């Protein structure tokens with residue numbers, strides 16, 4: 239299992255676990271992270287899975303692909319912004335830290 243940690247808007251941290259190949263969105267939804275709504279189910283169409291990757295992890299996570307990048311441009315984007323459904327867990331992301339948005 240790969241462990242990730244979400245920082246919630248109030249500063250509390252919540253750990254979640256997933257197998258290699260799961261998306262960060264799937265792990266967040268299963269863990270009940272309130273700000274990850276994932277309305278499109280992971281098809282890179284809704285941006286309701288927006289998270290911000292901690293700067294210490296952005297190189298390992300890698301950059302967004304072109305379609306994700308266009309969707310991120312519609313948001314209040316920050317350095318490290320990613321759509322969690324487009325981030326696949328892999329062994330070297332064990333311990334990943336991501337900031338979750340506020341729930342609407």
Ligand code: FES
Pocket residue numbers: 263275276277278279280281282283284285286287321322323324
């Ligand atoms: S779940 Fe819709 S863009 Fe990620």
